[in-house]
Amino acid sequence: MTLWWQFPVSGVETWLWLPPLLAAGISFFTSMLGISGAFLLVPLQMSLFGFASPSASATNLVFNLIAIPGGMRRYQREGRLLWPLALMIAAGGAPGALAGAWLRTHALAERERFEPFVAAILLVLAWRMLAGLGTASRPDAATEVGALNLVAWGPREIRFAQGGSEYRVGVPALLGLSALVGAIGTAYGIGGGSFMVPLCLVWWRLPLHAIAGATLTATFLTSGVALAAYQWLPAPPGVVAAPDWLLGAAFGVGGVAGAYLGARCQRFVPQAALKGLLAVLLAGLAVRYLWSG
Numbered sequence: 001m002t003l004w005w006q007f008p009v010s011g012v013e014t015w016l017w018l019p020p021l022l023a024a025g026i027s028f029f030t031s032m033l034g035i036s037g038a039f040l041l042v043p044l045q046m047s048l049f050g051f052a053s054p055s056a057s058a059t060n061l062v063f064n065l066i067a068i069p070g071g072m073r074r075y076q077r078e079g080r081l082l083w084p085l086a087l088m089i090a091a092g093g094a095p096g097a098l099a100g101a102w103l104r105t106h107a108l109a110e111r112e113r114f115e116p117f118v119a120a121i122l123l124v125l126a127w128r129m130l131a132g133l134g135t136a137s138r139p140d141a142a143t144e145v146g147a148l149n150l151v152a153w154g155p156r157e158i159r160f161a162q163g164g165s166e167y168r169v170g171v172p173a174l175l176g177l178s179a180l181v182g183a184i185g186t187a188y189g190i191g192g193g194s195f196m197v198p199l200c201l202v203w204w205r206l207p208l209h210a211i212a213g214a215t216l217t218a219t220f221l222t223s224g225v226a227l228a229a230y231q232w233l234p235a236p237p238g239v240v241a242a243p244d245w246l247l248g249a250a251f252g253v254g255g256v257a258g259a260y261l262g263a264r265c266q267r268f269v270p271q272a273a274l275k276g277l278l279a280v281l282l283a284g285l286a287v288r289y290l291w292s293g
Contacts, residue, residue: 003015003016003017004016007244007246007247007250008244008246009055009059009240009242009243009244009245009246009247010049010051010053010055010056010059010244010247011051012045012049012050012051012244012247014049016250019247019250019251019254020250020251020253020254020255021254022041022044022251022254023037023041023063023067023250023251023252023253023254023255023258024254024255024257024258025254025258026040026041026044026255026258027067027071027254027255027256027257027258027259027262028258028259028261028262028265029262029274029277029278030262030278031070031071031212031216031258031259031260031262031263031266032212032262032263032265032266032269032274033197033208033212033274033275033278034193034197034208034211034212034213034214034215034216035190035193035194035197035215035216035219036063036064036067036068036190036191036193036194036216036219036220036223036255036259037063037067037255037258037259038060038061038063038064038189038190038191038194039121039122039125039188039190039194040281040285041060041063041189041251042056042057042060042118042188042189042190043118043122043285043288043289045059045060046115046118047288051244051247052114052115053109053239053240054104054105054108054109054230054235054239054240054241055230055240055241055242055243055244056189057104057186057187057188057189057230058189058226058227058230058231058241058242058243058248059189059243059244059245059247059248059251060189060190060248060251061186061189061191061223061226061227061230061243061248062227062243062244062245062247062248062249062251062252063248063251063252063255064190064191064219064220064223064252065220065223065224065227065252066248066249066251066252066253066255066256067251067252067254067255067256067258067259068216068217068219068220068223068255068259069220069256070255070256070257070258070259070260070263071213071216071259071260071262071263072213072216072217072220072263073260074259074260074263074264075212075213075216075217075263076213078147078267079146079147079148080147080148080209080210080212080213081148081213081214081217082148082150082158082160082210082211082213082214083214083217084150084153084158085158085160085169085174085211085214085218086213086214086215086217086218086221087218087221088158088169088171088174088175088178089174089178089192089196089214089215089218089222090178090217090218090221090222091175091178092174092175092176092177092178092179092181092182093178093179093181093182093185093191093192093218093221093222093225094182094221094222094225095179095182096178096179096180096181096182096183096184096185096186096192096222097182097183097185097186097191097192097222097225097226097229098186098225098226098229098233099182099183099186100182100183100184100185100186100187100188100226100229101186101187101226101229101230101233101241102229102233103183103186103187104186104187104188104189104230104241105230105233105235105236105239105241106235106236108187109236109239115289116289116290117187117188118188118286118289119285119286119287119288119289119290120286121184121188122282122283122285122286122289123282123283123286125194125195125198125279125282126279126280126282126283126286127279128198128199128201128202130275130276130279131202146162146163147162148160148161148162148210149161149162151166154171155171156170156171156172157169157170157171158171158174160210162207162209162210167204167205167206167207167210168204169200169204169206170204173203177196177199177203178192178196178218181195181196181199182222182226185219185222185226186222186226186229190219191218191219191220191222191223191226192218192219192222193215193216193218193219196215196218196219197211197212197215200215201275207271208271208274208275209266209267209271212263212266213263216259216263227243230242230243231243
């Protein structure tokens, strides 16, 4: 059996072991931040494999559905998955995901339009990460990596405690922001977690170690809605929006292991170091796409 493979929908030709290996490395680091790693697979697919159609965004969502449960399981075992927060983010993100799928297939189907969109998204993420390094969390948040305790959950706010500190999240604002994030994230093919993390850090000043499990879980849930939209909503003539299931599965197999190990190691890594390194990477990718454009 040859290890060189051509994936039928995308037309990508590569070594069969390369997509899982790349996805494992990406997921290991991004799962520590509560995001799936799909946002890095988008530029990787465009640059390395030349795969930039709306189908590439849908393929990333297949990766999310396969890879994320490993990280979710680990955060759940450690008592660091806040389900009310995850469900509220997903409830707001689901309708936004439908709008995002339409945006990608109708307004951003061509690579010349999509690359500047990708660059803008990466720059916003990088700025949010860097801006939040000094102000996103309380002074002692970096050491609060214990189990989460739900204090209250209602239509107006979610309150939880960790490490002796209590945190509040306004539900109406969370739903509104999640809908916007769902639209943008689905158009990009990432499910939205990459946007919710910096928003939670800056808007509500939540500690990264407390929200990673919830944002990762919400990404998993909204990715299912977004993938269904890409698969079944009508697309313009000549536009391929359905995912390459085999390529997405190849990415996902590696992502499962990477996400689980990343979630397990997260508590030992300072959040400032993680966010700083990620911000530099995001900014570098954004500059690359702006320069090519």
